[in-house]
Amino acid sequence: MTQDHRLETLRAALxxxxxAEGRPEATRTAASLLAGVLAAEAQPPCALDALIRRTAATSPLPAARAVLAVQELVPWGTNPVADRTGSVADIIAVATLMSPEGPILSADFRLGLFYQRPDSYYPLHNHDADETYVILAGRADWTAGEDRLPRGPGDVIHHPSRMPHAFRTGPEGLLALWRWSxxxxxxxYAILPDPDA
Ligand SMILES: [Fe+2]
Structure with missing residues (x-):
């Protein structure tokens, strides 16, 4: 297994x-990330690779720069709910970085990266897990329960268990960090009836 300082930089940035998030589960996640290992393994090509790079390059955040630096090693295409997303699968890419199945092992958390194509809509969906997104690059109009707000780099959005959420991107696309606890x-995980879809 090869260590790669760029992957260490990514773990540290996340x-x-x-x-900074401050929730107890976030502090525990930070410790697990720093104690974990991400192996430098070549990954299959991601269909959205060029778009992901373009969006990441627009962000001043260290975490976005860290993703860009290590993009060819990010395990895009490892969405834990890929079999349940239906037509949404064509507009998103998900990389799992920590879960009970790895690559960083955790019994308590799933987390990773999320990308959504420019000018697309990920309709209302929900799940049992509590979820926190951190926007790394790009923007989206973000529905979380009754909230509808434009979100951009550095914004942190928390979805309590079962809260419906939906994201509409503009020309920038969207790169984010997600965590389930x-x-x-x-x-x-379920896609919900959505009058805006
Ligand atoms: Fe979610």
């Missing part, structure tokens, strides 16, 4: 975001 089962 841990810094979680320390609490009940992290994947079978409860």
């Amino acid at each position: 841990a810094a975001l979680y320390r 609490g009940d992290i089962n994947t079978h409860s």
